[in-house]
Amino acid sequence: MDLDQLEVLCSEIREYMVECCSHNPGHLGASLGAVELAVAVHYVFDTPSDKLVWDVGHQAYAHKIITGRKEAFRRNRSKDGLSGFPKRTESPYDSFGAGHASTSVSAALGMAVAARLNGQKKKVIAVIGDGAMTGGLAYEGLNQAGFLKDDILVILNDNGISIDPTSGALHNHLLRISTSKTYNSIKSKIWNRISAPTKKLFRKITFSTKTALMNSTKGSLFESLGMRYFGAINGNDIRTLVETLTSLKDIGGPKLLHVITRKGKGYSPAEKNQEIWHAPGKFDPETGARTPGCADISSYQDVFGETLV
Numbered sequence: 562m563d564l565d566q567l568e569v570l571c572s573e574i575r576e577y578m579v580e581c582c583s584h585n586p587g588h589l590g591a592s593l594g595a596v597e598l599a600v601a602v603h604y605v606f607d608t609p610s611d612k613l614v615w616d617v618g619h620q621a622y623a624h625k626i627i628t629g630r631k632e633a634f635r636r637n638r639s640k641d642g643l644s645g646f647p648k649r650t651e652s653p654y655d656s657f658g659a660g661h662a663s664t665s666v667s668a669a670l671g672m673a674v675a676a677r678l679n680g681q682k683k684k685v686i687a688v689i690g691d692g693a694m695t696g697g698l699a700y701e702g703l704n705q706a707g708f709l710k711d712d713i714l715v716i717l718n719d720n721g722i723s724i725d726p727t728s729g730a731l732h733n734h735l736l737r738i739s740t741s742k743t744y745n746s747i748k749s750k751i752w753n754r755i756s757a758p759t760k761k762l763f764r765k766i767t768f769s770t771k772t773a774l775m776n777s778t779k780g781s782l783f784e785s786l787g788m789r790y791f792g793a794i795n796g797n798d799i800r801t802l803v804e805t806l807t808s809l810k811d812i813g814g815p816k817l818l819h820v821i822t823r824k825g826k827g828y829s830p831a832e833k834n835q836e837i838w839h840a841p842g843k844f845d846p847e848t849g850a851r852t853p854g855c856a857d858i859s860s861y862q863d864v865f866g867e868t869l870v
C-alpha cells in the first residue's frame with residue numbers, strides 16, 4: 562500500500578473498531594489513538610521477525626485487526642474469543658503477553674539482548690503510554706537499556722491521559738520537552754533550507770540538533786539515561802510516522818521516539834470525554850449514547866473506596 566492507502570486503511574480500522582466495540586465492549590479510547598502507530602510500525606518493520614511489544618496491551622486493537630484477527634475481533638474479550646490484550650499463544654505477532662502496565666521496556670530489552678546473543682539481526686520496538694511510563698518497572702528497563710546499549714526503540718505514546726489525565730513531574734517534563742519553542746523554531750529554519758531530495762539525509766542532522774539542544778538547555782530525562790531522544794512528532798499522522806520510523810530504523814543503540822496522540826482519535830464522543838471512553842461499555846455507534854448497564858453500576862473498587870473514606 563502507498564501512504565494514501567494507509568490513511569484510508571486507518572479510517573477503516575477505526576470504523577470497524579467502533580462498530581465492534583459498540584456491542585462487544587472494550588478499551589476503545591486508547592486503541593483509537595494508537596491506530597496510526599500500529600499501522601506504521603507494521604508497515605516499516607518486518608514483524609513478526611522484528612518484535613513489537615505493547616505496554617499493557619489495551620491499546621493494541623488495530624494491531625490485532627491487521628495481523629490476521631479481523632473477524633475474530635468481533636469476539637474480543639469473549640469466552641473462547643480473542644484476549645483483550647496481546648497473548649503469545651494467540652498470534653506470532655504478539656511477542657509479549659501483558660495486562661500489567663510498565664513491563665514493555667524490560668521485555669523488549671530482553672528480546673534485543675537475546676537477539677544479540679543469538680547473532681540475529683532483529684529490531685525490537687516497545688510502545689508505552691505516558692501513564693505506564695510513570696510505573697517503576699519502566700525505569701528498571703530504561704536503566705538497563707541506557708547501560709547495555711543494545712538496539713531498541715521505545716515509542717512513548719503520549720496522549721496526556723492514563724485513565725484520568727496524567728499528572729506528576731514526568732507529565733510536566735514531557736510537556737516541556739514537546740513544546741520547546743526554541744527547538745521548534747531552529748528545526749523549522751534548518752528544515753526550510755534543505756531541498757527535498759536531501760531532506761531524508763538531513764533528517765538525522767535535525768534530530769541531532771534537537772539532541773544537542775536538549776542537553777544544553779532543558780536536559781531530557783531520557784538522554785541523561787543514555788537513550789537518544791527523538792520527537793516530539795504527531796503520532797496520529799501516518800506520513801510523519803512512516804517517515805520518522807524509516808529513518809530511525811537505521812540508527813543503532815537505545816532510542817526513544819516521543820509521539821503525541823489523541824486518545825479516542827477519530828470518534829468524537831471518545832475524543833470529547835476521554836475518561837469515560839477509556840472503556841465505555843456498550844453504546845450506539847451513530848449517536849455515541851452509552852447503553853445503561855454494568856458500566857453504570859458501582860464497581861467493587863468504588864464501593865471499597867467509598868467505604869474506606
Ligand SMILES: Cc1ncc(C[n+]2csc(CCOP(=O)(O)OP(=O)(O)O)c2C)c(N)n1
Binds near residue numbers: 591617619693
Ligand atoms: C500495574 C498496573 N496498574 C494499573 C493498571 C490499570 N491500567 C490499565 S490501562 C491504564 C492506563 C495506562 O495509561 P497509558 O499508559 O498512558 O496508556 P493510554 O491508555 O493513555 O494509551 C492503567 C493504569 C494496569 N494495567 N497495570
